[in-house]
Amino acid sequence: EIVVTQSPATLSVSPGERATLSCRASQSVGNNLAWYQQKPGQAPRLLISGTSTRATGVPARFSGSGSGTEFTLTISSLQSEDVGVYYCQQYKNWPPWTFGQGTKVEIK
């Protein structure tokens, strides 16, 4: 089973500033890495697939990068509506599909 680890656990960023979230896999997943956003009280929503492809309707301020075992989600200019928990997920080796434990993004 591939273990996925996210850091930091919590990220406090001022509005308009850059937020950088990290995700590490215990073995290479190629570019089979997705990011999900979960706002309080809501179901997760797909943000990015294939490491860097934004899902329909996702603002351009969200970008993904990386490959192999190290990945990054960047929010270039944090908006108030971006508050929530962000999860990465590998879909290279399954089952099981595995998620990171999440990074909580809050406004400073």
Added chain:
Amino acid sequence: QVQLVQSGAEVKKPGASVKVSCKASGYTFIDFYIHWVRQAPGQGLEWMGWVNTNGGGTNFAQKFRGRVTMTRDTSISTAYMELSRLTYDDTAVYYCVRPDTSGWHYFEYWGQGTLVTVST
């Protein structure tokens, strides 16, 4: 548009079973598996298993084997997840999920979630 609509919240006693439904619309039901993912209060996401909506085959995460059943009724485009021998640790929101259209197996569409509370 693709929609997954789940059944309402449940309260169950320890040792009981719970069955959650997930009605799909906006696409051909049998063309995509349905997965189930759960989230305990304040915790992360945990994949539980999938059901092949066409043939009915299933695959479960190790920790749920022997305790979970996943079925579907193609006539009403609905998938079901039943979890038995509930314990307090099973208190969670349960999501049904449909994979992506392109076949890469990430989770593109999510139901709204069903809160299952295990309590005396």
